[in-house]
Amino acid sequence: MHPFIYNALPTRVIFGFGTVTQVADEMCGLGCRRALVLSTPHQAGDAAQLAAQLGELSAGCFTEAAMHTPVEVTAQALKVVEQAGVDCVIALGGGSTIGLGKAIALNTDLPQIVIPTTYAGSEATPIIGQTENGLKTTQRTLKVLPEVIIYDIDLTLTLPVQMTVTSGMNAIAHAVEALYSKDANPLISMLAEQGIAAIARAIPRIHADPLDREARSDALYGAWACGTCLGAVGMSLHHKLCHTLGGSFDLPHAETHTVVLPHAVAYNSEAAMEAIGRVARALGVDNAARGLYDLAAVHGAPTRLADLGMAPGDVTRAVEIACASPYWNPRAIEPGGISDLLENAFTGKRP
Numbered sequence: 001m002h003p004f005i006y007n008a009l010p011t012r013v014i015f016g017f018g019t020v021t022q023v024a025d026e027m028c029g030l031g032c033r034r035a036l037v038l039s040t041p042h043q044a045g046d047a048a049q050l051a052a053q054l055g056e057l058s059a060g061c062f063t064e065a066a067m068h069t070p071v072e073v074t075a076q077a078l079k080v081v082e083q084a085g086v087d088c089v090i091a092l093g094g095g096s097t098i099g100l101g102k103a104i105a106l107n108t109d110l111p112q113i114v115i116p117t118t119y120a121g122s123e124a125t126p127i128i129g130q131t132e133n134g135l136k137t138t139q140r141t142l143k144v145l146p147e148v149i150i151y152d153i154d155l156t157l158t159l160p161v162q163m164t165v166t167s168g169m170n171a172i173a174h175a176v177e178a179l180y181s182k183d184a185n186p187l188i189s190m191l192a193e194q195g196i197a198a199i200a201r202a203i204p205r206i207h208a209d210p211l212d213r214e215a216r217s218d219a220l221y222g223a224w225a226c227g228t229c230l231g232a233v234g235m236s237l238h239h240k241l242c243h244t245l246g247g248s249f250d251l252p253h254a255e256t257h258t259v260v261l262p263h264a265v266a267y268n269s270e271a272a273m274e275a276i277g278r279v280a281r282a283l284g285v286d287n288a289a290r291g292l293y294d295l296a297a298v299h300g301a302p303t304r305l306a307d308l309g310m311a312p313g314d315v316t317r318a319v320e321i322a323c324a325s326p327y328w329n330p331r332a333i334e335p336g337g338i339s340d341l342l343e344n345a346f347t348g349k350r351p
């Protein structure tokens, strides 16, 4: 066994069907009496329903959450928090809504109850990314770690199939990078394998039947497992490339993770042979990079950065940005190799 350091994160997790009915009890458990419910405009109806369910415990809704946590949206939400005399926030939605809840907590120290409806995994991390003047910066602080996560499988039944696949691949990416992280530890590596396997077996079943409750349950469990991995250990090349492509080229988050992951795994496959062998084992394939590519391609997810709005000339600039301040990675960051990786991701070449 290699030496390791492990920090457990303090979060209460409730997982099951119909668990959204437990929000009021959880608020009382935190000693809170007045919540602001957060969502994107798309999920405003669900937020209103939750606010109605909470009755006097609700101070209303703020439904303007947006991708990459723009600071302007956070400023608007903070005004509402102050005017309404709120003592906690409830984020109902995917990573964008959870990001807004975290930004409010960062500024106010208010407790957060989080009800995730995608597989992005942000709820289980003390990480926040915020965008200001077109630049996305990320920080790790326990101030943004949600106090309570309520996973309600029923709320994920409406997640469209393509978003299910890309969000699931986003989750798998967290577990893959946890397995070869420089601060990997045996508990998180075990969870990473379980998370990858749970999502990989859920995707074909949800693709065949989006209302398959057992498959949805596997996927959401996998999302928690993979998010916990991201929260516990460091990220490497794959996340750096996705942050670059999202932050500087405005490419969509989950789709970009889906396209880049097989190529990042191929780049690292020799330098992190044991970890990537575990990824292959969890997927039930011989070659992890090809297995990930096929998991996306067979289930209708994008495989080309060219299809996500990237221009051919952007690859050179993306290589420069990603290589200028790289994250630790098992294989040295070589601009020529990163350029090949991004070209392959641009054209959608199977690794």
Ligand code: NAD
Pocket (backbone or CB within 6 Å): 040, 041, 042, 043, 066, 067, 068, 069, 093, 094, 095, 096, 097, 099, 117, 118, 119, 120, 121, 122, 123, 125, 127, 128, 129, 155, 156, 157, 158, 159, 160, 163, 167, 230, 253, 254
């Ligand atoms: P998202 O939250 O932007 O959701 C995409 C769209 O799907 C939204 O319109 C949303 O309302 C809708 N949606 C969500 N759940 C739904 C459901 N069950 N049914 C129908 N529609 C639903 O997408 P995302 O990929 O979950 O989050 C991306 C954001 O999360 C990015 O900003 C990313 O940086 C952040 N993120 C942060 C971390 C972290 O640890 N800090 C981790 C992962 C992602």
